[in-house]
Amino acid sequence: MHTxxxxxxxxxxxxxxxxxxxxxxxxxxxxEALVPKINDWDEYALEEAVQWKQKxxxxxxxxTVGPSEWDDILRRALAMGxxxxxxxxxxxxxxxxxxxxxxxxxxxxxLPYNLIMFGAQSEDFGSGQLGxxxxxxxxxxxxxxxxxxxxxxxxxxxxxxxxxGGLELxxxxxxxxxxxxxxxxRPRYVSFASIKKAREKELKVTSLSExxxxxxxxxxxxxxxxxxxxxxxxxxxxxxxxxxxxxTKLAMILKDSGVI
Amino acid sequence: MAExxxxxxxxxxxxxxxxxxxxxxxxxxxxxxxxxxxAVVIGKDVNRYGPRLAQWADKVLAVKNDQLxxxxxxxxxxxxxxxxxxxxxxxxxxxxxxxxxDLAPALAVDVGAPLATDCTNIAIDNGTxxxxxxxxxxxxxxLYSFAPSETLIVTGRPGEFLVEEGQKGGSIEEIEYLLDEExxxxxxxxxxxxxxxxxxxxxxxxxIAVGRGIKDKGNIELAEELASALGxxxxxxxxxxxxxxxPSGHQVGLSGKTVKPKLYLALGISGAFxxxxxLRGSNMIVAINKDAKAPIFADADYGIVDDILKVIPxxxxxxxxxxx
Numbered sequence: 001m002h003t004x005x006x007x008x009x010x011x012x013x014x015x016x017x018x019x020x021x022x023x024x025x026x027x028x029x030x031x032e033a034l035v036p037k038i039n040d041w042d043e044y045a046l047e048e049a050v051q052w053k054q055k056x057x058x059x060x061x062x063x064t065v066g067p068s069e070w071d072d073i074l075r076r077a078l079a080m081g082x083x084x085x086x087x088x089x090x091x092x093x094x095x096x097x098x099x100x101x102x103x104x105x106x107x108x109x110x111l112p113y114n115l116i117m118f119g120a121q122s123e124d125f126g127s128g129q130l131g132x133x134x135x136x137x138x139x140x141x142x143x144x145x146x147x148x149x150x151x152x153x154x155x156x157x158x159x160x161x162x163x164x165g166g167l168e169l170x171x172x173x174x175x176x177x178x179x180x181x182x183x184x185x186r187p188r189y190v191s192f193a194s195i196k197k198a199r200e201k202e203l204k205v206t207s208l209s210e211x212x213x214x215x216x217x218x219x220x221x222x223x224x225x226x227x228x229x230x231x232x233x234x235x236x237x238x239x240x241x242x243x244x245x246x247x248t249k250l251a252m253i254l255k256d257s258g259v260i
Numbered sequence: 261m262a263e264x265x266x267x268x269x270x271x272x273x274x275x276x277x278x279x280x281x282x283x284x285x286x287x288x289x290x291x292x293x294x295x296x297x298x299a300v301v302i303g304k305d306v307n308r309y310g311p312r313l314a315q316w317a318d319k320v321l322a323v324k325n326d327q328l329x330x331x332x333x334x335x336x337x338x339x340x341x342x343x344x345x346x347x348x349x350x351x352x353x354x355x356x357x358x359x360x361x362d363l364a365p366a367l368a369v370d371v372g373a374p375l376a377t378d379c380t381n382i383a384i385d386n387g388t389x390x391x392x393x394x395x396x397x398x399x400x401x402x403l404y405s406f407a408p409s410e411t412l413i414v415t416g417r418p419g420e421f422l423v424e425e426g427q428k429g430g431s432i433e434e435i436e437y438l439l440d441e442e443x444x445x446x447x448x449x450x451x452x453x454x455x456x457x458x459x460x461x462x463x464x465x466x467x468i469a470v471g472r473g474i475k476d477k478g479n480i481e482l483a484e485e486l487a488s489a490l491g492x493x494x495x496x497x498x499x500x501x502x503x504x505x506x507p508s509g510h511q512v513g514l515s516g517k518t519v520k521p522k523l524y525l526a527l528g529i530s531g532a533f534x535x536x537x538x539l540r541g542s543n544m545i546v547a548i549n550k551d552a553k554a555p556i557f558a559d560a561d562y563g564i565v566d567d568i569l570k571v572i573p574x575x576x577x578x579x580x581x582x583x584x
Binding site (some may be wrong): 009013014019020022029097098108120123124125126127128129130131132134135136137141142143144145154157159160161162163164165166167168169170171172173177182184197219220221222223224225226227228229235236237238239243245246247248250251252253254256257260 | 272375394397401420446517
């Protein structure tokens with residue numbers, strides 16, 4: 001079975017990072033101080049693809065649209081167990097989902113595939129559009145927000161997440177595209193040594209022109225106009241002091257409010 | 261006359277809340293630009309939804325399709341695409357739900373319309389539509405515009421547009437629309453109901469909720485001790501379930517439970533909207549997080565900016581002192 005997994009790199013803006021600033025263009029954030037990482041959802045997608053390869057044989061190919069710095073996440077994918085990685089050398093940061101979907105469709109349609117996996121969404125922009133768009137462009141069935149899957153003969157059974165913790169079950173004919181939700185598996189630990197070793201595997205770089213695409217054909221449908229730091233709404237009354245002092249004050253507040 | 265189309269989602273004989281939210285927003289926009297609001301619902305017993313949808317819509321298109329019990333992406337896409345191509349609504353509104361995520365991107369490609377998903381605001385100014393989205397973990401708001409197009413598709417974030425009961429009383433048109441497709445390439449096989457857990461966090465008065473900041477399964481015990489001091493129950497955000505630190509029955513949020521305790525004590529939870537929509541009904545929210553910019557502090561009544569692993573044991577001690 002041949003599986004293609006599309007991945008992306010994102011700047012870490014999670015709770016560990018308290019400084020997110022907008023750059024002078026007003027259309028992006030300052031990324032210099034932020035640590036680049038593989039998109040959380042994509043790591044689960046890669047792990048899932050590699051686990052099924054171990055069960056059924058075949059290949060896993062990791063693909064991305066990004067600048068050369070993104071080779072890091074492709075090497076990581078190779079270290080996790082992907083056989084080949086392909087990067088389309090183009091800065092996707094300024095592109096809308098539709099454009100990136102068109103580019104990935106052009107690449108994937110040239111590859112052998114039975115199953116395609118995307119992360120259900122990205123940590124940075126979180127549109128959750130890409131996989132579903134690529135499936136429609138390729139003319140293959142899709143299921144988004146997949147939390148478990150089982151590959152059978154010519155088909156894949158999936159459960160996808162609904163609101164409130166319920167699941168919806170579908171059987172899709174292969175080839176199919178799935179977008180993977182976090183928690184579907186436990187992504188393996190990737191050591192420095194294994195990333196180094198993965199340098200022996202093939203990392204191909206290609207371009208829009210090699211894929212038969214021109215920049216003119218890639219007019220964005222949606223345009224980012226400006227960014228603003230999120231204004232804080234109702235602000236919590238902050239309890240100050242050392243851990244000792246603040247915990248003591250909070251215990252008193254809870255007592256006064258009748259919780260204790 | 262210009263038209264705004266709202267796609268109505270239903271499951272198990274009930275309309276999705278987010279569809280009513282989109283109808284409310286759609287009604288406001290339609291009134292603002294003198295457009296008509298059209299609601300489209302597709303399925304087996306669609307006539308049951310007509311009167312409710314007509315509260316907001318000028319016109320309800322109830323598409324009867326006996327093959328379809330509940331809202332599913334493919335039959336909706338195949339039914340909506342020709343309707344959109346023919347009527348060319350200025351704007352199509354869909355809830356950013358599990359169903360909406362499965363439908364909207366494929367539909368947008370199908371009809372060739374620009375798409376913006378998970379929007380927190382939609383505005384029309386001088387005939388131009390713009391949307392706002394929360395990006396980079398909710399730390400930044402982004403304003404988007406669209407390339408010129410007859411139709412735009414926008415999905416709205418659940419819980420972001422408050423429902424106001426509509427008074428419109430629009431007309432209801434029932435049509436039979438049998439798809440010739442069988443959808444054998446994507447067969448619906450049924451539902452799995454949420455797991456029943458031994459604790460019911462929806463009924464608890466005190467919830468001690470842990471997030472990614474608890475760092476390790478072994479630290480859950482600290483939160484458990486605090487919960488027992490407060491006579492409360494453990495809850496959590498999604499990553500804690502993903503990592504296998506607590507069973508899914510404890511999860512609060514969009515893909516978990518909706519809770520309304522007297523006290524919601526959030527420990528190491530950043531406050532992503534997917535989590536926060538589940539606890540809006542809480543009486544008092546207290547957050548402890550070492551990130552001073554965590555969005556949860558915007559919703560909490562009280563906050564401590566510190567390492568939860570330091571604060572929890574002391575807090576447990578103090579509460580036990582106060583009780584004795």
